[in-house]
Amino acid sequence: MGCGPWGRARRSDARAYGVEMGRRRGFFAELQHQAAVAQRERERAQAAAVREQLRAQREADRALDAAGRARVAAAKADERAAAEAEREAKRLHIAAQESKVAAMNAHLEMQLAEIDSILEATLKVDDYVDLEKLRKSASHPPFESKYQAPVPPPAPIQVPAEPVYMQPEAPKGLSALTGKKKHAATVAAAWAAFEEQHRQWQAYSASIPMRQLEQLTAHTAAEEQRLQSLASARARYDKECQTRQAEVDAANAELDVLIHNFQAGKQDAVTEYVGIVFGNSVYPDSVPWAVDHEYDQESRELRISLTFPQPGDLPTVRQYRYVKAKDEVTESPQTLKEQRDRYSSVVENMVLRTLHEVWESDRDGKIDSISLAGGVEHIDPATGQETFTPLIAVAVDRATFDAIDLARVMPAETLKYLKAVVSKNPHALARIDTSAGVRGH
Template sequence: MAAATRASVADQKQAEKLAAQLHAEERAAEVAAMNAQLAETYTEIDGLLAATLAVDDYVDLESLRVASVQHPPFSPGHLATTTPTMDPLVYPPEPVYEEPAAPKGMFASKKKHEDAIARAQAAHQEAVRRWNEHNQALYAGHVAEFERRRVAEQQRLTQLAAAEDRYRQECQAREEEARSRNEAITKFINDLAFDVPSAIEEYVGVVLSNSVYPESFPVAHEHTFDLATRELTMTAMVPEPAEVPVVKEFRYVKSKDEISPAPLPAREQKDRYAGAVWQVAVRTLHEVFEADRAGRIHSISLSVATSRIAPATGLTESIPLVQVAADRNAFTSFDLARVVPKATLEHLGAALSKSPFDLTPADIGPGVRTRKV
C-alpha cells in the first residue's frame, strides 16, 4: 500500500515536471516569434530607402484602363429548374360484370340463381358507382395539381425573367463603370500631356499611394504644384517617436512565468528614428522624380514633419524635422544605393532637426531654399 502511494506521488511529480517543461518551451517559442517579428519591423524601418530603390516608381496610366469587363456567369440557382410536368391521367379499368353461372342438375333452384344474379348485378352497380367516384376524385386532384404546377411554373418564369433583368442591369453598370473609368483616364492622360496642374498633382498622388511603407512607420503626403515655377511643394508626415517600437528584445522570465520587454538603449532609439526621418525625405524626392519621366517637375520643396499634442496648449501641432529643396537634374544624378541619407540632405542644404527623436524643430527660417543642387 505504501509502495503504491509512493509510486503514485512520483508519477504525479513527473507529470507536473513534464507539463512545466512543455509550458516553458511554449513560452520560449512565443518569445522567439515575438523577437523575430520585432527584428523584421526594425529591418523594415532601417531599410525605408533601400526598399524603394528596387522599384520603378513610374506609373503607366494606360495600364490603368479596363481592357475588358469580366462579368460573373449568370447563376439563377433553383430558378433554372423547370417545374416538373405531369404524366397523363390514367384511370383504373372499369369493373366488369360477371354473371353467376347457372346451376346444373335436376334439382337446381331457379330461384337461387335469380337471387345470385340480382346480388351480382347489385354488386357490379356498386362497384361501377365507386369506380366513377374514384375517377372523379382522380380527375379533380389531377386538375388541381396541374393548376398548382402551372402557377408555380409561371412564377418561376416571372422570377427568372426578373433575375435575368437584374443580371443585365448589373452587367450594364459594370460596363458603364469601365467606360467612365476609361474616359477619366483618357482625360487624365490628356491633361497631364498639357501640363494641367491638377493632373500633375493627381499623378503625384497616384505615385505616392503606390509607395508602401511598413505598418510600424506609416507616412502620409500632401502636395501642390506650381506651374509657373514647376515646383512641387510637399509635406511628408511621419509618426511621432512615441509611436515607433522601442523594445530591444522580449525575454521569458521563467521564475515569474512572464514575458518582459527589454528597452532599446536611448541612443539606438534616437539614431533609428532620425535615420528613418532622413530616409523618408530622400525616398520621397526619389520616388517623385523617378516617376516623373516627362520631367514636368523641375524642383521639389519638401518638408518632413510629425505632429503631436502640444503639452502647453493641448492642441495638435506640427513639428518640422526636415526642410529641403532639390533640383531635378542634380538629384537624379545621385547614386542613392550608396548614399548616407543625412549626408545627402546636408549636401542639398537642408534644414535638419538636431534631434528628431526629441521633437526638436528644424530651423526653417529664410534662406533654406537658396541651394537647390
C-alpha cells in the same frame, strides 16, 4: 496620402514652405493604396522572418499547453509522483516562457529590419504607374433564378379499363338441382353490381376530357406565372448589371479625363498622379506617416510636406530576455544613441525615398523640381497643444537627383550634397528655421 487635421502651428509651417495642407487620397490613389497594402501583406506572409516568428509563436503555444497539462497532472498525482510532475510542469513552463521570448524577439527583429530598409525597399520596385492599367471592367455574376426551369407538365389522366361482366359459376352436382333459385339470385346481384360499376366507369370516362382541360389550364397558368416571375428576375438582374456597368463607365470616363489632362501637364492631373504613386508607397506598420503635395504647372515644381512618425512610435527595445530566477520577461532597451541614430535614419530615408518615388514614376518628365519639407505632429510639452515641428527641408532638380545612385549612398551624406537643412537632433524634435522657406535656405 491624406494627413488628417493639422494644428495651427503646422499650417503656418506648411505655408512657410508654400505647401497647402489637407489634401486627401483621390479615388484612384485609394485603390492603388489598398492594392499595395494587400500586396505588402502577401509578401510579408512569405518572408523568412515572418515564418520564423510564426514558428516560434507556435512553439510557445505548444509549450504553454504542455505546461498546463503537466500542472493538471501534478494536481492529480500521488505524493511521490507529485514532485516529479511538479518538476516536469516547471520545466515545461520555462520552455514555454523561452519560446514566448523567442517569438517576441523574432517579431522585434522583423520590425527593426523593416524600419531599417525603408529606402532599400522602394529601390526594389518600379514606382511608375501605368494609368491605363487602372481601367476597370464590369464583372457580372451569371444570371440565376429559381424560375428558369419550366413547370413540369401534369401526368396525363388515364382512362381505366372498361369493366367486364363475369358470370357467376353455375352450381354443380346436387347443388345444381336444389340451388337454381339461389344461383339465379347470385347472377342477378352480379349483374346489378356490374351495371353499377359500368355506370361509374362511363361517368368517370366522360369526365376525363373536362378534367384534362382543367389540368392543362392550371399548367398553362402556372407556366405563365413562372415566365412573368422569370422576366421580373431578369429585369432586376439586367438593372443591376447596368448599374455596375454605369459605375465602371463613370470611373473609366474619369480615368480618361485624368489621362488626357496628365498628358497635357495639367496641374490637378499631375497632382493626382503623384497621389496615386504615394498611394502605392506602403511603409511598415510601426512607421506611421503622411504626405501632402501640390504641383505647380507654371514652375513645373512639386511641393511636398512629409509627416514623419514620432520618435516614440519606433521600437525602443533591443531584445527580450526570460529571467528564470524571477520567472519574468524583461526588456533590454536600446541605448539612447541607437534610438537617435535609427530615428535620424528613418527621417533621412523617408525623404530620399519620397524624392526617388516621384522621380522614378515621372517617366514623362512633367516635374522639373521638388521642394520638400518634413516634420512631426506632436503635443507641445510647453503648451499641451497640438503642433508641428519641422525637421528637414530640401529642394532639388531632376538632373541633380538623377545623378545619384541611391543603392550605394549614405543618406546623411546625400542630404548634405543636396544642401538640405536638417535638424541637429531629430529624435529630440529640434526644429529647423522655417522663416525663409525651403529655397530660402
